[in-house]
Amino acid sequence: MNDQTMKDAARMTPQELAEASANAMWQDDHASQKMGMQIVSVAPGQAQLAMTVADWMANGHGNCHGGYLFSLADSAFAFACNTYNQITVGQHASMDYLAPVSVDDRLTATARETSRRGRSGIYDIEITNQHDVLVAVFRGLSRTVKGTHLPE
Numbered sequence: 001m002n003d004q005t006m007k008d009a010a011r012m013t014p015q016e017l018a019e020a021s022a023n024a025m026w027q028d029d030h031a032s033q034k035m036g037m038q039i040v041s042v043a044p045g046q047a048q049l050a051m052t053v054a055d056w057m058a059n060g061h062g063n064c065h066g067g068y069l070f071s072l073a074d075s076a077f078a079f080a081c082n083t084y085n086q087i088t089v090g091q092h093a094s095m096d097y098l099a100p101v102s103v104d105d106r107l108t109a110t111a112r113e114t115s116r117r118g119r120s121g122i123y124d125i126e127i128t129n130q131h132d133v134l135v136a137v138f139r140g141l142s143r144t145v146k147g148t149h150l151p152e
Helices: 003-007 013-028 030-034 066-082
Strands: 038-043 046-052 088-097 105-119 120-128 133-146
Touching: 013 030, 013 038, 013 066, 038 066, 038 105, 046 066, 066 088, 066 105, 066 120, 066 133, 105 133
Parallel strands: none
Antiparallel strands: 038 046, 046 105, 088 133, 105 120, 120 133
């Protein structure tokens, strides 16, 4: 992002602001990057991330370890709730595992804002595989704290 873009953050469209906020967050999100996640799309209150399950993510049953599924959903949650140029953190999250995930499966986590009032938000995330099978659902509660991703 160049200096002009940083100066114009207050005049960005909501979509431009969502994309710029995601780009700013992505620069320091080493965990998501190291797990091979990619940002597919972002929009105000929404994000979609994808990841291919590597062999080192397998548990003792040969399936993807649930912690990696949780991490993918949590990252989609983070990008969705940070699309308004306000630093927002997770306050609570829960996940239901619906189907086993195999090594080499391509997963997509789609996060959508359900509610956003004051400093709190609720986000629902669905993880599907390459066959559009729903494999897990996640609900995250967010809390906005002090600070912005971009200068205002």
